[in-house]
Amino acid sequence: MSLSSRMIIVLTTVGLISGGFLAGVAKLTKERIALNIQAEIEEAIKEVVDDAEISTVLYEEEGLVIYRELEEDGDLAGFAIQAIGVGFQDKITLMFGLDETLTKITGLTIIDQKETPGLGAKITDWNAFLRFWEDRDATGPLSLRKPSVHTPEELLATEINSITAATISSRKVLEIVNLSLDKVRELIAKGKITDEEHDGN
């Protein structure tokens, strides 16, 4: 057998065996991986919308998903917005909640980030950052409070606390939320999101 035929046969065989093997592994793990991603999103929703039990995707585009959240008995619990945007180091994926009237942010959580450990990564810290996101005004753009304050009560309803030594990361989170809120307001104006649709009144 010529050398070139041997090369072709060996590479093709190795490629086919490995491809077949990987297809099998993908089949075995696919469902579990999808469940993991789903569980991560559900957990994030529960952190930002109280009593959220039943999720429906209302709107979806690149980097933005809006969920309507119902309580167990079918009452509207609020809305959850999952958004992806550019951070200081890499993309930040976050989830924030809106109340039933779409006028107030109920909370925020970070799903994925690669900010500087020990500094920008504090955007995932409850005490340093996340607790300042409860009860924020969602009717207009939010602004960053700098220098930072110690308690949420010191902030205006339209303000977000910055993290000392990590202003850029905190500002990036704020920008992602502000951009998403712009989109939400645009969708409300177009009538694509309403707070009343669930029971038709």
Added chain:
Amino acid sequence: MATKTIRAEYLKGLWDENPVLRQILGLCPTLAVTGTVITGLAMGLATTFVLIFSSLVVSSIKKLIPAQVRIATYIVVIASFVTIADQFLKAFFYPISEALGPYVPLIVVNCIILGRQEAFSSRNSVGRSLIDALGMSTGFILTLLALSSIREILGAGTFLGYQVMGPWFKPWIIMILPAGGFITLGILLGIALTIESRTKRS
């Protein structure tokens, strides 16, 4: 080639031919994921899995592979095991997989693995290749553990996530940043070379 005892074949990976400290291979994951012990350990174990199975396959089929396409064949074999490791972590250890990010797929280009196929498994029996892979993996894991323990303890005051330093301790954040990886690796390499030159002299 002089035949080593099985024991010597295994032990060489721990010190004399330690992939990181003596061969200076696989430095990308060594620097990138040793900010915490758990990610360092996970990377070590994933690399071990890929190295062992790649060595087994390559040493079993070495006589069938024409020399001209050997590297391409090794890469296909290695990439397959890396994909399996990546899928497995995503399915069963999702948080660790998220923390390791792109560094699991990047095991494909870890020179320790390709290097061992080219330098060892393609010239030795299946049994010896397995011992070699086990030794190199142990050396790699131990080095990652040393590096990540130093970085996590000094950089965060924790070990495997548990607080080990008292409240008096102010974490040296630089240790969990990339610079801390280079500093720690440099110090470990310095120590390894000093020990080596002293044992040679004596």
